[in-house]
Amino acid sequence: MPVYRSVARALVLSLAANAGYAAPRPPGMIPPPESVEAGYWDLMAKAERQAQQSGELNKDPALNAYVREVTCKVAVEYCDELRLYIMDRPFMNATMAPNGFGEVWSGLLLRVEDEAGLAFVLGHEVSHYAESHSVEAALAHKNRQNIALAVSIGVAAVGVYAAASVGPYGDPGPILDATGNLIDAVYLASVTAFFRFSREHETEADLLGFQRAAAAGYRPQAAAESWRVVMAETSASDFERVRKRDARLGVFDSHPLHRDRVVALEAEAAKLTGEGVRGRERYRAAIRPHLAAWLKDDLRRRDFGQTLHLLGRLETSGEDLGVINFYRGEAYRLRRQLDDLERAEAAYFTASVHSDAPVAVWRELGDLRRRRNAVTEALTAYETYLAQAPTAEDAWIVQDAVASLKKGLS
Ligand SMILES: [Zn+2]
Numbered sequence: 001m002p003v004y005r006s007v008a009r010a011l012v013l014s015l016a017a018n019a020g021y022a023a024p025r026p027p028g029m030i031p032p033p034e035s036v037e038a039g040y041w042d043l044m045a046k047a048e049r050q051a052q053q054s055g056e057l058n059k060d061p062a063l064n065a066y067v068r069e070v071t072c073k074v075a076v077e078y079c080d081e082l083r084l085y086i087m088d089r090p091f092m093n094a095t096m097a098p099n100g101f102g103e104v105w106s107g108l109l110l111r112v113e114d115e116a117g118l119a120f121v122l123g124h125e126v127s128h129y130a131e132s133h134s135v136e137a138a139l140a141h142k143n144r145q146n147i148a149l150a151v152s153i154g155v156a157a158v159g160v161y162a163a164a165s166v167g168p169y170g171d172p173g174p175i176l177d178a179t180g181n182l183i184d185a186v187y188l189a190s191v192t193a194f195f196r197f198s199r200e201h202e203t204e205a206d207l208l209g210f211q212r213a214a215a216a217g218y219r220p221q222a223a224a225e226s227w228r229v230v231m232a233e234t235s236a237s238d239f240e241r242v243r244k245r246d247a248r249l250g251v252f253d254s255h256p257l258h259r260d261r262v263v264a265l266e267a268e269a270a271k272l273t274g275e276g277v278r279g280r281e282r283y284r285a286a287i288r289p290h291l292a293a294w295l296k297d298d299l300r301r302r303d304f305g306q307t308l309h310l311l312g313r314l315e316t317s318g319e320d321l322g323v324i325n326f327y328r329g330e331a332y333r334l335r336r337q338l339d340d341l342e343r344a345e346a347a348y349f350t351a352s353v354h355s356d357a358p359v360a361v362w363r364e365l366g367d368l369r370r371r372r373n374a375v376t377e378a379l380t381a382y383e384t385y386l387a388q389a390p391t392a393e394d395a396w397i398v399q400d401a402v403a404s405l406k407k408g409l410s
Contacts, residue, residue, distance in 0.1 A: 001209065024130040024131055024132075025129075025130060025131075025132050026078075026334040027077040027078055027080075027081065028081060030119070033267045037098060037135060040098060040099075040135065041098060041099040044097040044098065044099040044101050045099060045101070047097065047101065048083070048085075048097075048099070048101040049102070051085045051087065052085070053088065056087045056088045056089055057085060057086070057087060057088075057176075058086040058088050058106065058267065058290070059100075060086075060289065060290065061383065062286070062289075063086060063287070063289070063290065064086060066286040067084060067086060067104060067109075067118070067122075067286075068084065068117050069123050070119055070122060071084055071126075072113060073119060073216040074119050074122050074123040074126055074209075074212040074213055074216050075122070075126045075212075076212070076216075077348060077359060078100075078126060078129065078130065080147065080254045081100045082096065082100050082102055082126070082129075083100055083101055084096075084100065084102040084103070084104055084197045085101075085102065085103050085104070086103075086105075086106065086109070087102050087103050087104070087105050087106065088105075088106045088290075088293070088294070088306065089105040089106060089107060089297070089299060090105075090106065090107040090110075090294070090298045090300060090301055091105055091107040091108075091219050091296040091301075092105070092107045092111055092230065093105040093107065093108055094108055094121055094122065094124075094125050094229045095125060096125045096128060096129040097129075097133060098129070098133065098134055098135055100129075102125060102129075103403070104122075106290065106294045106297065107294075107297075107298065108121065109287055109290075109294070110287070110291075110294045110295070110298065110310065111229060111233070111310060111313075112226070112229075112283070112316075113222070113225060113226070113229065113277025113280070113283075113285045113313075114219075114222065114278050114280035115278070115280070115281075115282055115283040116218040116219040116276065116277060116278050116279055117222045117223075117225065117226045117229075117275065118283065119212075119213040119216060119218045119222070120209055120210060120213045120218070120223040120226050121209070121226060122209075122212075122224050123208070123209030123210065123212035123213040123216075124205045124208075124209030125205075125209070126203065126209065126212060127204065127205040127208035127209045127212065128197065128205045129207070131204060131205070131208070133197055133201045133204075133205065134197075136201070142161045151210065154319070156296070161193070176223065180322055200311055202261070203261070203264065206223070206261055206264065206265060207268065209223070210223045210265055210268050210269075214272060214276070215226040217276060217277050218276050218277050218278075218279075219275060219276035219277060219278045220268070220269035220272045220276055221266075221269045221276075222276075222278070223269065224261075224266045224269060225267035227258050227261050227262045228262055229313070230258060231258045231259070231262070232309065233306050233309050233310065236305045236306050236308070236309035237303055237305050237306050238302075238303050238304055238305040238306070239303060239312050242306075248281070252366035280317065284317060284319060284320070286395070288320065289315075291320055291323050291324075292323050292326075292358060295311070295323065295324075295327040295330075296327070296330075297305075298310065299327070299330060299331060299334060300329075302304035302334075304331045304332075304334065304335040305320035307327070307331045308331050311324050311327060311331070320356060321350070321351070321354045322351050322352075322354030322355060322357030322358070322361075323351075323354070323356050323358065324351075325348070325354070325357070326347070326348065326351040326357050326358050326360070326361050326364075328347040328351075329343075329345070329346075329347035329348035329364060330344075330350060330364075331342045332344035332347060333368075341371070344364070344368060345365065345368040345369070348361050348365045348368070349365065350363050352365060359385060359389045359392075361383075362381045362382070362384040362385035363381070363382070363385045363389065363394070363398060364382040365378075366378050366379075366381035366382035366385060366398065366401065369381055370401065370405065375405050375408060375409060378401075378405060379402060379405050379406070382405075383402065384401045385398055386398055386399065386402070394396060
């Protein structure tokens, strides 16, 4: 890819020559056609077209309108120039490129506690945008060889998403493409190094994002809580590498990054009086139609400790218990550690008494009951499945199972 390398070089050189931004950027700012930032915008326009054509683009009009509404509440002066795409990808991520193209991933929407939490995360991204942090970051990295790889963005579309994945939550762990394949780790490491914001930029985006969300009337404590959620889920991971992420950051800083940020945001919240809007019900209503699909996606990450932790948090509102317990059952069934199948059966059973449980809960219950030779109970579950989903693709398999169980009984 020599062509892209030379483009990369030219871009870096002219970025360096263009140093010195007046922050924040004026709304509606368009870089002069010959400038470096214009070149940067061209690359991002390409990334945006990829997003528009992606099979992972979430087109639900109601959800898009909702996220747009919250974005505009915190983006205010930049509302008109931002274009946010919701992507069905199971990682915590949100980004905003300098040309106004942004992404919010379903893994983030699944983890945000309420509208106030979403407002803070979006406010954080708007602040990176307002302060032109990604352009500053490109300048700061001008001496790194990584830049050549980073700008091969134009070559590998999937790399664009990988690069963009370093959102407020840092390293998202292994990245999967639409078909569940791991994206090349070396490539990913190079691009993420290029796009990583400095600690100063993150602290600044936290503070400014907090101010934007608070000014829009949101509950000030939601900002610190957003980070606390990330920390808690990090420690719930099945993987030591992920659990130690905080400690590893501590090698470079005297304190783990997230903890510092929680403390700073709590101090900011303490300066304010009044409750603020939480918007928990509104938020859950907006994501509810996607809850099952996003939880299914989350299981593709194969980090069952984190998925189970997430399910526990979602459950505290006392809503969506059929869906939540069904996917808890799925997590145990797929993990298959000691006693997991018993746990799976218990979770499926809990799910089955709620009207929002997916019909598959009966097939799974049938399978697990059959496994432990509870024939009558297995038959009940299978027959409920067939009654509720007579045209299911796998109905014939379940009919077979029913037939053979009945044969055993006679
Ligand atoms: Zn950030």
